[in-house]
Amino acid sequence: MKKLTSCVLCLFTFCISLAQEVKTTIVVDSAQVKIESSKANINEKKSQLKSDIQDQKKISREQKKIDNRATDERRELAKAQKKLKKEQKQIQKENRAISKNNDKRNDAKKREIKLNQRLVNANKDLFRLQEKFEQKKNEGNLSAVENSKFEVKITKKQLEVRKIEEDIFNLKKY
Helix, strand or coil: CHHHHHHHHHHHHHHHHHHHHHHHHHHHHHHHHHHHHHHHHHHHHHHHHHHHHHHHHHHHHHHHHHHHHHHHHHHHHHHHHHHHHHHHHHHHHHHHHHHHHHHHHHHHHHHHHHHHHHHHHHHHHHHHHHHHHHHHHHHCCCCHHHHHHHHHHHHHHHHHHHHHHHHHHHHHHC
16 A cells, blocks of 8 residues: 555646656747747837838928928028018118109209290390380480480390390209
8 A cells, every 4th residue: 555655646646747858848938929929019119110210210300301491492582582672782782862853853854944934024024124125215315324224124124034044054964
């Protein structure tokens, strides 16, 4: 019976050790499956990360191109704006010159009008003086001194009229 007990005990020990070995094998196999699964998962995530990195690089390159185009457009707009500003200054300069010229013409026209009025008045005075001279001459009571005085006055008025006409002529030159 001792032998039997010892055999049963041996058999029992053998079964336990075999069960532990099976259990260890199952645990190791389970761990290996998990490791393989994790490796596959890691590899999948690596490839996805590589794809994301490539996409990000592509997006970055496209963004750089867009930024460069926008910068070029801003430069062109700045050049165009500078050119327009320069043209605007030139036009303003021309407008000021035209305005100044118009002011000079207006002043000349005003002076011409005043000179024409003076000319009309001087011609009226000359005409009256000549009429007065003719009237006194026709009456016959004109002395030689008075005759000379009238001739001097008439000559002065004629000179004044010529001077005014000359001033008007000189104004029209401008």
